[in-house]
Amino acid sequence: MSEPRPVLIQGGMGVGVSGWRLARAVALTGQLGVVSGTALDATLARRLQLGDPGGHVRRALAAFPVPEIADRVLGRYFVPGGSGAGVPYRPIPRLGLRGNRSRDELTVVANYVEVLLAKEGHDGQVGINYLEKIQLATPAAVYGAMLAGVDHVLMGAGIPAEIPSLLDALAAHRPAGISVTVAGAEDTRHSVGLDPERLLGRGLPALRRPRLLAIVSSHVLAAYLARSPRTRPDGFVLESAVAGGHSAPPRGPFARPDLFELVRRGRDLGLAPAVSPSAAPALTAGNPARLHHAGAAAISLSLDGATPRRHDDFRGYDGVFLRTMSACAARREGSGSSGSGVSAVRRSTSTPVAASCSSPTPGPCIRRVSFPCRRATCGSGRRPTSTGRRRSSSRCAIRAG
Structure with missing residues (x-):
């Protein structure tokens, strides 16, 4: 039996605003709750340094399938009682083309935590929204969300042509990557990827491939993505001019x-x-x-x-x-x-x-x-x-x- 299609899709644009509490509340009504997937590595690190009020992050970390990784993240960033006013946050690893295990662990864990908390205590649908432009974080971020059982991946602010193949590979725990735009790179192709077994080890739980919803504001882009099974999403979110921002009415x-x-x-x-x-x-x-x-x-x-x-x-x-x-x-x-x-x-x-x-x-x-x-x-x-x-x-x- 196929999952019912939601009538309402909550926007997931606000970092720290479209969080797990809002998405969970929407999902409890039978609609699609969506968390923002942008900068979740920084968001989780700062929540832990603020003392994790309510213990929600630590509760989700306790369920992570590789406890050693969760313990490393907790040990690196958690401050019991909070770090106090005026104390600078501990920095997190920067995104980059070169591999960085600590960065990938934090990104995977952060996306896992946000989705798991949004899905906690109900069987409603939860999605996560990413910006295609933030390509360096995408493979690790998507994989962390998939480990938590995310139902939908929504992506706009670009052309998510490589995401269907990324989801297919990560669902099978296979190494996967996407192209990265690099100004001045001449003819050199740059990419970023993730090898799930190398990062987390073998014996990982079976994953269900989430549906991909491409956020578009142009019929030209929708037709471009739909032309091939390799680029075709499972659906589209159509943003009209009333959405404002990059979807404002076209005018020269x-x-x-x-x-x-x-x-x-x-x-x-x-x-x-x-x-x-x-x-x-x-x-x-x-x-x-x-x-x-x-x-x-x-x-x-x-x-x-x-x-x-x-x-x-x-x-x-x-x-x-x-x-x-x-x-x-x-x-x-x-x-x-x-x-x-x-x-x-x-x-x-x-x-x-x-x-x-x-x-x-x-x-x-x-x-x-x-x-x-x-x-x-x-x-x-x-x-x-x-x-x-x-x-x-x-x-x-x-x-x-």
């Missing part, structure tokens, strides 16, 4: 009447303002020039295909490809040594990306590239250098001529 920077004044102010403060407008009607030929004269150091436009049809189909609006190319050409002609650029996205290995600012010339670019807008193309055979999003994010190292 030209919707702000004070945009040019903001750019000038940033320039006067010694900053290098960058503007990423969408190809909306407000993106006229004159506006990029005004930004340049106001002091914008870079203007970035996006291409999602090598042809108008491919790009406009991806964006869901007709005419935006030609508007983008026209704006880029006008920017090139009107600014001399412009810092303008185009961010191009290739959606498959067989799809070339438009690589010229004056015409949609296909080039052998990788999945996401940006390059100077004047005369640069990605058809020169130059190797791109990495700037960000996952291993497929790159910046073409070609200079404007």
